[in-house]
Amino acid sequence: MDFAENYTCRSVDEIQSAYWHQTAITLHPAVAYFKLDGSLQHRSFVVISNELAHNTSTVWSILDILVPQLKQIDANLEYIHYWTDSPSSQYRNKHIFQVIANHVELFNVAARWNYFEAGHGKGPCDGLGGATKRFADEAIKMGAAVIQDAADFFTWASTSTMREVTFLWLERDACQQKLEVTSCLKIKPIKGTMKYHAVSSNDTRSIIVGETSCYCHDCLTGEVCSHWDLHILDYKRNTTVRDEQQQQQSVPNTTxxxxxxxxxxxxxxxxxxxxxxxxxxxxxxxxxxxxxxxxxxxxxxxxxxxxxxxxxxxxxxxx
Ligand SMILES: [Zn+2]
Incomplete structure (x- = not known):
């Protein structure tokens, strides 16, 4: 999964649209691969949101609506292998590592996160994001849709001819609430974050990390081979925003x-x-x-x- 470049709302009349405030929309495509009756199949999702911050809180909020969809595909879902790019502001950071550590507690299914190195080339999510935007542009040109904001985009998408894609709505408020949760969670920085290309759940306070992804027989089934290192997450929970502010006030500002x-x-x-x-x-x-x-x-x-x-x-x- 990946963030597509934001979609910018346009009107049919290009000249007129130049004077309009152009609203941006977040699109986050995800393609899920799974085995059904022994054959590899896939399902496409696009999360549409009026939240424009492409950060960890938005990613976590996306998981909140995406994981239940995966469970609908397979009620006995045992393990999720996420694959994303590796920008530290979105996917590869201590907050996502915390989500992985607590994945069973949060979603009742274990998971590991694999990171593509930058410049790995285009993947299925690029195609899905591009196709969604093209279809929207065409619908606007034909006068079949008026899309002026994210909610319009979702309304159009849900009834569009892209029937093989499941469109999901993510409200900005959900991301903002998640932002409060992540800011209350004090996690110590993890040394060497950028060199890790695979992070897997272990228990609520630790993860196992690998400098490369591994898909040996054990790893495919969610077990652990000798490829992995244990990493204890050092973090405090339940610190309120107010506590945090008081702590900051009591520390002399030396910056x-x-x-x-x-x-x-x-x-x-x-x-x-x-x-x-x-x-x-x-x-x-x-x-x-x-x-x-x-x-x-x-x-x-x-x-x-x-x-x-x-x-x-x-x-x-x-x-
Ligand atoms: Zn392995």
Missing amino acids: NNDIIHETVDSNTGLQQVACKDGDFVACVYDKKWYIGFVSEEDDDDVNVSFMQASKAMFKWPQP
Whole structure:
């Protein structure tokens, strides 16, 4: 599953539409593969929402409506293997790891999450998202639909000719409530988050992680082979937002926006530098300095995009 690029509402009259406020709609396609009577089958879903934040809370809210659909396909569903891209803001982070750790408690079925590396190419969800938008555009052009917001899109989709796709509605309020739940859950950052490509439920306070996905016979049936490492999640539950605010107030504010905060690791003696998305950084590798900026950050890890040397100049690589 994946977020499609937001759909932007258009009118038939292009000129007129240019003056309209263009409303965006979140589309989250998901394709479920399962075996029925020994043969591999699939079902397509598209979650439609007026929540535009593509973050962990929205992903968790999507699972809330998607998992019951999977149980309708197979009432004896024993295990879910999720496959998604790996952006840390959406799928690969400590909050999703917490959902995986508690998956049995939350959904009454165990699960593991597998991550494609960036640039893996197009998958079935890209096709599903693209087809849904094309059908909507055509319906508008033919005058068969007026879509001005997410609710209109859902109304059109539910009665459209895309009968093989199940469209599901996700209300923004549900995502906002989930945001409150995740902000009350204090989970310690997990070292090495970005190198994990598979995370599996173990119990409510731990997960098992792998640097690569494994689909040996044991792993396919939800068992664990020697490929996995145990990781204890260190988090507190039931901290209220108010407690959180009080804690923040009692801690003196030592943050300085202009200076990157440094601490010294007591084990290695190395300086740890806290950086955030968009920070410009200079790094040493093999005794040479490189200039770059933080393109992605999560927990203790950052991805840095580096400038490339070009003759006497440095330039940013083409995207
Ligand atoms: Zn295995």
